[in-house]
Amino acid sequence: MTNRTLAxxxxxxxxxxxxxxxxxxxxxxxxxxxxxxxxxxxxEQGDIRDGFPATRHTLGSIRRAEDEAAWRAHGRVPDRHEWLGLPDGGLAEVPFDDVVAAVARILDEEDPAVVVTFGPDGIFGHPDHVAIGAATDEAFARLRRRDRSGFQRLAHGAVPQTVFERWNRQRAELGLFTFDPTQTYHMRGVPDEQIRVTVDCRAVAHRTVAGLREHRSQLHVMSDDPTNTSQWERRLGREWYAIAWPELDGDVPMLTDLFDGLE
Structure with missing residues (x-):
């Protein structure tokens, strides 16, 4: 058996x-x-658009059901799906060690070869993204040991700076609002040299789009035009990751898969 667990x-x-x-x-x-x-x-603190049948009380359960439906539509449901039930919009206020412990319990049981989370940029600078990313990084560091087959790579999802700038230019040309990376909740990129994994997902982008469409409560937040399937598939043709651990030498070629080069 090869350790190919992704958490x-x-x-x-x-x-x-x-x-x-x-x-x-x-x-x-x-x-x-x-x-x-x-x-x-x-x-549960997500946006509720006019006319959508949700209340502040019900939105959390609706979004949980949407996410589970999304993976069924995608075609590869998680082998294990855990919901920690921490406060939306308030992760940064939860004691850090409590969040670390909650994540570490699951990672310890699973011994994943690769762990993916948010980096310090949070992609959108969202405080919840930053907080869960930092807690996951710490849990990974505490659990990593030589006698385990897992914990071989810690990756942060990210958008290369040049890609972010191109997307922003295209948005401006189309008359859409542009992202200001100095503002919270606005997309931002990371320096291109920090990107060490670029995955070509064009052949399977339709599966990701099928999952996206199940997030009905948030479609207005996720896309300017949720009906434009081809635009979504183009946008989802690549996934990018920075490697938080282990540090890679600068002359290592770009990896093309999260498991590339692992034992």
Missing amino acids: CVFAHPDDDAYGVGGSVALHANDPDFRFVLVHATFG
Whole structure:
């Protein structure tokens, strides 16, 4: 048996919709592949658009059901899906060691070869993203040992700076609002040299889009035009990751898969 367990730790339902769907689809038929998904919150503080049948009281359960339906539509449901039930919008106020312990308990049981979470940028600078990413990094560091087959790589989902700038230019040309990376909740990129994994997901992008469409309560937040399937598939043709551990030499070629080069 080869350790091909991937553990993904995110803050909200739909954070996973963009981040790892392509990588999961590419390994869907690998008999050694195990997919573990952890959500810190139910997303109960998310936006409720006019006319959508949700209340502040019901939105969390709706979004949890949407996320589970999304993976069924994608075609590769998690082998284990954990919901920590921490407060949406308040992760940074939860004692850090409590969040670390909650994540570490699951990671310790699963011994994943690769762990994916948010980096310090949080992709959108969202405090919940930053908080769960930092807690997952710490849990990884505490659990990593030589006598384990797991914990071989810690990856942060990210957007290369040049890609972010190109997307922003295209948005401006189309008359859409542009992201200001100095503002919270606005997308931001990371320096291109920090990107060490680029996954070509074009062949499976339709599966990620099928999952995205199940997040009905948040479609207005996730896309300017949820009906434009081809635009979504183009946007989801690549997934990018920075490697937080182990440090890679600068002359190591770009990896093309989360498991590239692992034992």
